Structure formats: structure tokens, C-alpha cells
Amino acid sequence: MSATESDHGFRRAKRPRSPIAGPYGHPFHATIVTIPIGAWTAAVVFDIASLLGAAPGALATGALWLVVIGVIGAVVAAVFGLLDFSQLPAGTKVRRTALWHLGFNSLAVVLFVVSAIVRAGDPDHPSVGGFILALVGILVVGVSGFLGGELAYRHGVRVADEQDQRRAYNG
Template sequence: MSTHDTDTGTGFRRAKRPRSVIAGPYGHPFHATVVTIPIGAWTAAVVFDIAALLGAAPEALATGALWLVVIGIIGAVVAAVFGLLDFSQLPAGTRVRRTALWHLAFNSTAVVLFVISAIVRAGDPSSPSVAGFVLALIGILVVGVSGFLGGELAYRHGVRVADEQDQERAYTR
């Protein structure tokens, strides 16, 4: 076995382990759980926007959409902390690290779009905002691309997924 193979194996195993207890226990990363907060909040904000723009309780739904955008931003910041802990375990110069960098870039772009959306909405929080909606819609599409990359990291590359030997034990009788 070459030194490169050993390094790859070590990096592969390290990427499955939490950097610290803060990142979640082995096989149960907190990042994957916390990302549901911004995704759910931002998706609901888009739905609220559509309903408000169509005339259904526009004041209440516009205010709710602003709150959901802000909740999503806060959730995204928390998710980013856990994501960065997992990112720090990835070996430099690898495909998995490059994929993670793209995942990070798309997530950062989405947060910026939602922050701008919140600022636009805050000008008149009880009135539906077409600009806020368009920014949120673009943001949620960016989140979709990022989520695909996150799926690549977990399901194709095994980042923070239990070792195959541990998984295999669940299939034995």
C-alpha cells in the first residue's frame, strides 16, 4: 500500500468522525438535523409570500414570511457552525473537500440572499414584498443546489456517515 493510499484511508475515516462532541456523536451529525430549520423556515416563507401576494391575509402572511426568513437565517448560522466542524475533518486537495467548498459557497450565497430579502421586507413588514419574494425564491433554489451537494457529501462520499462495518452489522441476523 502506498503512502497516498494510507493518507486517503485515514482522511476517509477521519471524515466519518466528529471533530468534537459539539458536532454530534459518531453516526449522528448535528449539521444534518439543524439544516432542516432554515430549509423549512425559508420554504414556508416562500409559501407565505405566494399566499400573501395572491391576497390571502396579506398583512399577516407578509409579517409571518419576514419572521420565517429571519428564523431561517438564524438557523442557517447555527447549521453553518456544525457544518464547519464537519468540513474541518475533510482532507485538503480532495474531491470531497472541493464538493464541500461548493456546498459552503452555495449556502453562503443563500444566506446573503435571505438577509437582503429580510432587509427589503423590514421596510414595510406588513405588506407583501415582490422583491423579498423574488430574493427568497432565488435563495430557496440555491439551497436546493446546495442540498444536492450536501447529499453528495453524505450519501456518495460518506462524510459523517458510520463506517461500512458498523452499517453492515445492522444487516446481520
């Protein structure tokens, strides 16, 4: 890839594919991912509390709802993430990192869907199996989040150009 092609790919990755992806410098994907991350983290906390005996029925039911809310949020976030992904040039390190990020997120969604299915069998009682799946899922989300940070903070995907950033530091 020539320097001109590389520069074009770099600049294209900073721009939204469409207004639906969020305005320049403000990607919606980064905002929406807080829904599944928060819901799934809360589900694990509810699981721990329910397994320790604190209102186990209510917290087990709450954990199931949180897992489902997280799955729905993850699917919505994936749509916006795919819009950003489509701007990345093929054959680049940034595209490979994004593929790993996508793969880990997909694995997390599968783990949480299975967790929801396991929990749905007896929603009013704590589920050790559902908890273990959720715990593994949260670890996978952590790895994926690290890769998402690489994409935004190291590779500058959907981050404003340095010239635009510099203006904020000039008076």
C-alpha cells in the same frame, strides 16, 4: 496522496471533530439544516399566499419572521457544518465539493438577509422583491442540498463505516 493517507482521510471525515458536532454516525449539522430549509420554504409559501391576497398583512409579517428564523438557523447549522468540514483532507474531491456546498449556502444566507432587509421596510405588506430574493435563495439552497447529499451519501462524510452499517443487516 498515498492509499494509507487516503484511507486515513476517509476515516477521519466520518468521525466528529468534537462531541459538539454530534456523536459518531449522528451529525448535528444534518438535523439543524432542516430549520432554515423549512423556515425559508414556508416563507415562500406565505409570500405566494400573501401576493394572491389571502390575509396579506399577516402572511407578509409571517414571511419576514420565517426568513429571519431561517437566517438564524442557517448560522447555527453553519457552525456545525464547519466542524464537519474541518475533518476533510485538503486537496481532495470531497473537500472541493464541501467548498462548493459552503459557497452556495453562504450565497443563500446573503440572499435571505437582503430579502429580510427589503421586507423590513414595510413588514405589513407583501414584498415582491423579498419574494423574488427568497425564491432565488430557495433554488440556491436546492443546489447546495444536492451537494450536501453528495457529501453524505456518495462520499460518506459523517456516515458510519460500512462495517458498522453491516452489523444492522446481520440478524
